[in-house]
Amino acid sequence: MNLHAIWAIYVYEMKRFFRTIMESLLSPVISTTLYFVVFGAAIGSRIEQVEGVSYGAFIVPGLIMLSVMTQAISNASFGIYFPKFIGTIFELLSAPVNFLEIVLGYVGAAATKALMIGVVILITAGIFVDLDIQHPVIMVLFLVLICVSFALFGFIIGIWAENFQQLQLIPLLVITPLVFLGGAFYSISMLPSAWQMVTLFNPVVYLISGFRWAFFGVADVGIGYSFAAVFVFFGLCLTAVWLIFKTGYRIKS
């Protein structure tokens, strides 16, 4: 294992994040505050509680998921797309590293950034609502798994993308709608029964539900299903990345 290489990639990527630390952290903090103003204060005042949890607190796990997923994807996709775009990918391909080491470096850094943003949002949310996390260990585990899985997914998008527009395509057209429709701001039990069934085909439902269970002990689906969903997603992404490096898809001729 080329540990020096993993560390070099990780540090290099984290430096990029710290170069724009204000922009990186300020933007999610502002968005979270806006969500609280709109959903928590304006709408939340009309909804007292959802499944025994105040509406303001209820939306916190969904808000964290929304930011963490999009940030993990955008950081990882940009991290690998940028070297492709400017041509520095040659160095990575000619270095004595294997796919696992490259992935650990890039995905590790992207997941760390997403995790840091997740923590900042959690702290920001704590200013607006009282949060009593019932299963803190599970919460952290779930958060880390989501960060890593979506960073892996972002890495795949970064390799697949041939321009900056494509880089934005999946997060904007797929992830954001799935999070909004995945119970980020409501419980799926609030939907008509037909829609409840349709919603269960949305994989993000299982992620938000599991994360919310760690906070409040209430969930739309069993926690076991949520963990299974995360591991299946993680496994699929890892296999896809392995295939990409094995075949050289869009990185090697």
Add this chain to the structure above:
Amino acid sequence: MTAIVAVEGLSKIYKDGFRALQDVSLSIERGEILALLGPNGAGKTTLISTLCGITTPSSGQASVGGHDIVRGYRAARAMIGLVPQEIALEPFEKVINTVRFSRGLFGKGKDEALIERILRQLSLWDKRNNRIRELSGGMKRRVLIAKALCHEPDVLFLDEPTAGVDVELRRDMWEVVRALKESGVTIILTTHYIEEAEAMADRIAVINKGEILLVEDKAALMRRMGRKSLQIDLADPVDAVPDALAGYDLELAQGGHALIYHYDTRAEGTGITRLLQALAREGLSLRDIETRQSSLEEIFVGLVKENAA
């Protein structure tokens, strides 16, 4: 000398059917400078990219330091430094950080003293905290060389290292390359500037249409293929080559003030003595004589033309 890079029957066919390399075999000796010459699209960059792991070979084998580039890619690549043709650097990063990154990527631990030495050698030390985008084109090329050297490679591939670089900087680069050779690094250089190959290389390889046409010691190549010419300046101009000298390969130059005689150094006799005697018999008095060796460029153009025919 022992081969540090061994290439055996290497071919590369791209998905669109283009054969970039055809059955290339090449042996590069430890510590030498090999200049790889060829016109645009000849396969120079593909060959380098394949040896470095950027391009996957279609068939054949290659090894670096005895390590197969596919099966033993870690050990093989750890021995290689690559300076690519295109200037590819992250514009917002500092010079020193990008060099540190390269060292780590190649599996080497921190060595600030070494990085300082390399940056000083390349006149980059004062610019170490500058962002890449603030540097000139020549400086960026030096950064690429620093990145390639910072993991102490045994083999250095320089793909057109002086393309677009001014004359002064080119001479500086040559000095850097010579110093590297002195330190024992094997250098494979592709260039469009034949003058560069002529000035620096120990051996010359010529590649065209993906095939290696020739690999030979530079001096031997120039001796073997180099035609020489003898310019004879006449005291009094002549209107045409005198009939008595028609048997010699002579041409009239400088408005009849000079005669140029072409001869082959490989021939048993050059014919110079007989020519001079014939000139004396004709009563032509000479003002000066000068010989000229044909350049590597002329040899190269001749070879590629021959291959294209």
